[in-house]
Amino acid sequence: MPRVLVVEDDDSMAIALRDGFEYEGFTVDVARDGETGLGMAETRSPDLIILDVMLPRMSGLDVCRKIRGDGRSVPIIMLTARGQEIDKVLGLKLGADDYVTKPFSFLELMARAEAVMRRQGGHSPQVERYEFGDVTVNFRKFEAAKKGRTIDLSHREFKLLQFLIEHRGEVVAREQLLDAVWGYDNIPFTRTVDMHVAKLRKKIEDRPNDPRFIVTVHRAGYKFCG
Numbered sequence: 001m002p003r004v005l006v007v008e009d010d011d012s013m014a015i016a017l018r019d020g021f022e023y024e025g026f027t028v029d030v031a032r033d034g035e036t037g038l039g040m041a042e043t044r045s046p047d048l049i050i051l052d053v054m055l056p057r058m059s060g061l062d063v064c065r066k067i068r069g070d071g072r073s074v075p076i077i078m079l080t081a082r083g084q085e086i087d088k089v090l091g092l093k094l095g096a097d098d099y100v101t102k103p104f105s106f107l108e109l110m111a112r113a114e115a116v117m118r119r120q121g122g123h124s125p126q127v128e129r130y131e132f133g134d135v136t137v138n139f140r141k142f143e144a145a146k147k148g149r150t151i152d153l154s155h156r157e158f159k160l161l162q163f164l165i166e167h168r169g170e171v172v173a174r175e176q177l178l179d180a181v182w183g184y185d186n187i188p189f190t191r192t193v194d195m196h197v198a199k200l201r202k203k204i205e206d207r208p209n210d211p212r213f214i215v216t217v218h219r220a221g222y223k224f225c226g
Contacts, residue, residue: 002117003027005046007037007063008079009055013102017050020106034058041067041074048113052079053091061090068095068155071141075116077109092182095155119180130165132213132226135204137161144204151203156181160196161204164214164224173221197222 004026008014018028029044031037034055041049041063049067053060064076078091078099091099097116100109128140135151137144139162144151153161159181164172174193182192201208213226 001025001027002047003029003044004048004050004113005029005031005037005040005044006050007031007034007040007055007060008050008052009033010052013052016106017109020110024110032056034060034063038063038066041072042070046074048117049074049076050079050109050113051076051096054081061094064091064094064096068142073120075113075120077112077116079104093154093156132165133204133206135213137165146204153200153203156196157200157203160193160200164222165226168224168226171217171220171223176221193222 002025004021006014006017006021006028008017008030009032014030014032018030021028026048029040029046031040035057037049037051037055038058040046051060051063055063060078064078067074067076076096078096079102080091080099081102097119098112100112129136129138131137134147135144136146137158139158142153142155142158144153144158160177163177163180177193197214198208201211201214205211205213213224215223215225217223
C-alpha cells in the first residue's frame with residue numbers, strides 16, 4: 001500500500017486530502033507545519049509528498065529544498081494559491097515534480113499524483129555513480145565533479161543527465177525529456193530542454209560548442225555518448 005505525506009496547515013483541506021487518498025488506498029500521514037512535515041518525510045519514507053507552499057514554522061519551498069538537498073528523490077507535488085506564479089517557478093527549480101493551484105479537484109490531484117509516481121517508478125536509477133571522461137557523478141548524493149573539482153549542478157540538471165545516461169547510446173526526443181524530467185508531457189516547450197542542455201554542456205564538456213558526451217541528433221533529440 002503506497003504511503004502519502006500531506007503537509008497542509010488548513011484543517012479542512014488536510015482532512016479532505018486525507019479522506020481522498022485513504023479512499024484511493026493510500027496510507028496517509030498528515031503534518032500541519034513545515035518542520036513536522038520535514039521530520040515525517042525523513043522518518044516515514046513516503047512514496048509521495050503533497051506539500052503546501054505557505055506553511056507555519058518552515059515554508060513548503062524550504063522543506064522541498066531540504067528534502068532534495070539531502071538526496072531524496074520522493075515525488076513532490078506542491079500546492080499553491082492562485083496568483084503565486086513565482087512560487088510555482090521556485091518550487092520546480094528546487095526539485096518539485098509538479099504543482100496544483102488552489103482551488104483544485106481531487107480528481108486532478110490524483111491524476112497528477114499517479115503520473116509523478118509512474119515516472120518515478122519507471123525511471124529509477126540503474127547506477128548510483130557514473131564516470132565519463134574526467135567527470136564523476138553520484139546521483140544518490142547529488143554530487144558531481146570534473147577533474148576533481150565540484151560541479152554545481154541544479155536538481156533538474158542532475159535529473160536530465162541521469163535520464164540521458166540511463167538511455168546512453170539511444171536517441172532521446174525532447175518530448176521524452178520534458179515528460180521524464182519536467183513532467184510537462186502536454187506542454188510543447190521543447191526550447192526548455194535545449195536551454196538546460198546548453199547549460200549542462202558548459203559544466204561537463206571541455207568544448208561545449210563541440211560536445212563529446214551530449215550530442216545533438218538533428219531533428220530527433222539528444223544522445224549520450226560516454
